[in-house]
Amino acid sequence: MDRRPIGVFDSGLGGLTAVRELARLMPEEELVYFGDTGRVPYGGRSRDILVKYARQDAALLRSFDVKAIVIACGTVSTTALGVLRAENDIPIFGVVEPAVHAALRATRNGRVGLIGTRASIRSGAYERLLAQGRPGVEVTARACPLLVPLVENGRFRPGDTVAETVAAEYLAPIREAGVDTLILGCTHYPLLREVIGRYMGPDTALVDVGAECARWTAAELDRAGLRTDRAQAGRHRFFVSDSTEDFASLASVFLREDVEGEVEQIDITAY
Amino acid sequence: MDRRPIGVFDSGLGGLTAVRELARLMPEEELVYFGDTGRVPYGGRSRDILVKYARQDAALLRSFDVKAIVIACGTVSTTALGVLRAENDIPIFGVVEPAVHAALRATRNGRVGLIGTRASIRSGAYERLLAQGRPGVEVTARACPLLVPLVENGRFRPGDTVAETVAAEYLAPIREAGVDTLILGCTHYPLLREVIGRYMGPDTALVDVGAECARWTAAELDRAGLRTDRAQAGRHRFFVSDSTEDFASLASVFLREDVEGEVEQIDITAY
Numbered sequence: 001m002d003r004r005p006i007g008v009f010d011s012g013l014g015g016l017t018a019v020r021e022l023a024r025l026m027p028e029e030e031l032v033y034f035g036d037t038g039r040v041p042y043g044g045r046s047r048d049i050l051v052k053y054a055r056q057d058a059a060l061l062r063s064f065d066v067k068a069i070v071i072a073c074g075t076v077s078t079t080a081l082g083v084l085r086a087e088n089d090i091p092i093f094g095v096v097e098p099a100v101h102a103a104l105r106a107t108r109n110g111r112v113g114l115i116g117t118r119a120s121i122r123s124g125a126y127e128r129l130l131a132q133g134r135p136g137v138e139v140t141a142r143a144c145p146l147l148v149p150l151v152e153n154g155r156f157r158p159g160d161t162v163a164e165t166v167a168a169e170y171l172a173p174i175r176e177a178g179v180d181t182l183i184l185g186c187t188h189y190p191l192l193r194e195v196i197g198r199y200m201g202p203d204t205a206l207v208d209v210g211a212e213c214a215r216w217t218a219a220e221l222d223r224a225g226l227r228t229d230r231a232q233a234g235r236h237r238f239f240v241s242d243s244t245e246d247f248a249s250l251a252s253v254f255l256r257e258d259v260e261g262e263v264e265q266i267d268i269t270a271y
Numbered sequence: 272m273d274r275r276p277i278g279v280f281d282s283g284l285g286g287l288t289a290v291r292e293l294a295r296l297m298p299e300e301e302l303v304y305f306g307d308t309g310r311v312p313y314g315g316r317s318r319d320i321l322v323k324y325a326r327q328d329a330a331l332l333r334s335f336d337v338k339a340i341v342i343a344c345g346t347v348s349t350t351a352l353g354v355l356r357a358e359n360d361i362p363i364f365g366v367v368e369p370a371v372h373a374a375l376r377a378t379r380n381g382r383v384g385l386i387g388t389r390a391s392i393r394s395g396a397y398e399r400l401l402a403q404g405r406p407g408v409e410v411t412a413r414a415c416p417l418l419v420p421l422v423e424n425g426r427f428r429p430g431d432t433v434a435e436t437v438a439a440e441y442l443a444p445i446r447e448a449g450v451d452t453l454i455l456g457c458t459h460y461p462l463l464r465e466v467i468g469r470y471m472g473p474d475t476a477l478v479d480v481g482a483e484c485a486r487w488t489a490a491e492l493d494r495a496g497l498r499t500d501r502a503q504a505g506r507h508r509f510f511v512s513d514s515t516e517d518f519a520s521l522a523s524v525f526l527r528e529d530v531e532g533e534v535e536q537i538d539i540t541a542y
Contacts, residue, residue, distance in 0.1 A: 038320050039310050044423070046514030049309050146433070149420035152315070162417070165436045243317030269540040 002226045005030035005234070006217070007061030008070040011053075012040035012152055013247075014188035015072030016254035018095075018210035022070070023236065025218040026227070030234040032064045036268060038241030041148045042075040043117025043186070050119060054080035058088060059271040060239070067226055068093065070217050072210055074116050074186040078123035091220065095209035098216035099183050100129040106205040107181040110134065113174035113204075114141040116185030117148065126185060140177040144170045144186075151188040154253065158194045167195050175200055183207045191254065241268040273497045276301035276505070277488070278332030279341040282324075283311035283423055284518075285459035285481070286343030287525035289366075292485035293341070294507065297498070301505040303335045307539060309512030312419045313346040314388025314457070321390060325351035329359060330542040331510070338497055339364065341488050343481055345457040346388045349396035362491065366480040369487035370454050371400040377476040378452040381405065384445035384475075385412040387456030388419065397456060411448040415441045415457075422459040425524065429465045438466050446471055454478045462525065512539040 006029055008019055013035050022031060034057055036042070042050060054076045061069055068091040071077045071084070077094030085092045103112050114126050121143040130137050146166050150156060155163045174182065182200055184190060187210040197206060221227050228234070240247055244263045251263075277300055279290055284306050293302060305328055307313070313321060325347045332340055339362040342348045342355070348365030356363045374383050385397050392414040401408050417437050421427060426434045445453065453471060455461060458481040468477060492498050499505070511518055515534045522534075 038316065045309065046516060049513045145424045146417070146420055146426070149417055153416045155417070162433075162437050162440060166433050169433060242320045245317060 001229050002067045003228045003230060004065050004067040005032045006068050006070060007032050007034070007064065007066035008072050009034040009036070009057040009061060010073040010187055011036050011042035011075065013037070013250050013254050014148070014151065014186065015210065016251055017187050017190045017208070018070060018072035018214050020255050021211040021214035022217065025214060027233050028230045029228055031236045032061060032066060032239070033237070034060055034239045036241050038268065040152060041117070042073065043119050043148055044145055045119060047079055047119070050076060050079045051083050054084055055087070056268050056271040058084050060266065060268060062088070063271070066090065068217065068221060070213060071095065072187050072213065074209055075119045078116070078120040078125035091224065091226070093213060093217045093220065095187065095213040096125050096129060098212035099185065099207050099209040100126060100133055102207045102212045103130065103181050103183050104133045104137070106207065107137070109178070109180050110136065111138045111140070111177060111179040113177065113179035113182040114139055114185055115144045115147070115170060115174070115182065115189065118143040118145050120185050126183060138177070140174045140179060142170050142174055147192060148186065148188045151191045154250070156191040156195060158198060160195070163192065163195050167192060168199055171196065171199050179204065181205045181207065183209065185209055238263045239266050241266060272500050273338045274499045274501060275336055275338040276303045277339050277341060278303050278305070278335065278337035279343050280305040280307070280328040280332060281344040281458055282307050282313035282346065284308070284521050284525050285419070285422065285457065287522055288458050288461045288479070289341060289343035289481035289485050291526050292482040293488065296485060296489040299501045299503065299505050300499055302507045303332060303337060303510070304508070305331055305510045307512050309539065311423060312388070313344065314390050314419055315416055316390060318350055318390070321347060321350045322354050325355055326358070327539050327542040329355050331537065331539060333359070334542070337361065339488070339492060341484060342366065343458050343484065345480055346390045349387070349391040349394035362495065364484060364488045364491065366458065366484040367396050367400060369483035370456065370478050370480040371397060371404055373478045373483045374401065374452050374454050375404045375408070377478065378408070380449070380451045381407065382409045382411070382448060382450040384448065384450035384453040385410055385456055386415045386418070386441060386445070386453070386460065387412070389414040389416050391456050397454060409448070411445045411450060413441050413445055418463060419457065419459045422462045427462040427466060429469060431466070434463065434466050438463060439470055442467065442470050450475065452476045452478065454480065456480055509534040510537050512537060
């Protein structure tokens with residue numbers, strides 16, 4: 001039993017899609033979320049810079065004495081999970097392993113599509129685990145650098161010509177490869193689920209890495225006896241590295257509900 | 272006469288379009304360029320964060336004992352020029368004033384279009400100066416948050432469906448307003464000149480804010496007696512806050528020539 005909060009971070013607000021699922025599965029847990037809105041997006045940055053930013057993000061969360069950290073960011077999960085695990089003595093959960101397990105459960109024809117940021121795709125992290133879990137699996141991977149800017153600018157709804165044009169261009173080779181499962185390898189992408197789903201067709205299973213990671217985290221905390229024994233709803237706190245001004249409106253889009261809980265700006269470079 | 276270098280900075284590599292013009296006009300001047308590639312893009316960030324980043328960018332350049340600073344960034348020029356001028360005892364040049372002068376020279380019908388980042392448009396900086404210079408001028412302004420991500424991802428060539436779709440959507444109300452002059456209010460946009468020009472038609476004058484700022488800077492340095500008396504070509508040094516790895520290839524796109532001069536990574540948060 002552990003009453004300390006769970007820490008969650010992302011480059012921006014995409015990680016709130018994981019927060020939503022964490023809160024649904026474990027309403028009594030306290031959550032501390034950090035979105036690095038002063039330095040978003042992460043996906044095009046180099047490994048060294050990503051490791052530096054990830055260390056600061058984790059250090060900020062640890063200043064709240066969290067019992068575990070959820071990396072609700074595809075880019076950091078693929079690039080800095082090992083570093084954070086080596087340097088922290090609490091459980092660190094990333095999105096790759098849960099997503100790969102979900103994809104291997106979902107695929108029938110062994111052809112899996114993967115979309116993510118440039119850094120995520122460059123890492124090869126998903127492909128390695130997919131091949132370990134099912135030798136011979138065929139992975140068609142595509143870096144989609146414009147999807148995070150689209151989502152962070154609220155451009156993700158069906159009927160948005162730009163979102164549909166960009167998505168179609170990225171997804172064309174994946175659809176042509178005949179995949180029956182597509183990993184949405186970035187916590188921003190669930191917002192584009194409808195646009196992506198319409199393009200891929202109803203027979204393609206879409207794997208939401210944030211939601212899978214939340215389920216994985218809940219199961220692991222259960223197994224390790226790290227859940228709280230609190231009965232009432234846990235407090236949710238939100239921190240960002242840029243102004244809190246636009247946070248509430250944008251956050252409610254990601255959470256699909258009004259954000260309840262304090263939002264505060266912090267100086268991430270101090271960590 | 273002053274042999275010290277000229278400092279130039281931008282959020283990323285867009286400012287190199289100004290460097291190109293500075294080097295053409297003043298080949299004998301030394302240039303020190305900083306591109307904040309570890310925190311690009313600036314255009315969606317809040318005023319407070321932009322001022323903080325701009326101060327660090329200027330402090331880095333001043334560590335090279337520059338004689339003047341060129342803010343080759345529309346977002347910082349519209350948002351933090353006043354702060355930087357108040358805090359520095361060397362000339363600081365932004366892109367707004369030169370661009371407004373060029374636009375007022377170019378327009379015949381008094382209808383001027385303006386595109387820029389969200390922060391630039393929010394500032395109202397161009398509109399204020401345009402109205403001062405020509406009362407009654409009609410300005411149609413549009414924030415174009417996706418253009419910088421497009422350009423930084425190399426998506427700006429005619430025939431690129433995504434670039435053309437995004438540009439057409441942003442520019443439609445500006446073309447409909449019957450402008451005869453369009454300010455490309457961000458140093459990334461000259462890369463999209465052909466896409467934008469084709470959409471707007473041959474009768475619309477396009478104002479390149481980076482190039483105008485470079486011309487303005489050369490004239491002002493002349494007037495102030497701050498030009499070097501060196502006869503040979505000046506040294507060019509480039510600094511970035513993320514990896515130098517991709518710099519050369521991307522930079523050559525912006526400079527339209529091979530980048531000559533050292534490229535070094537620095538920790539901008541130390542300034």
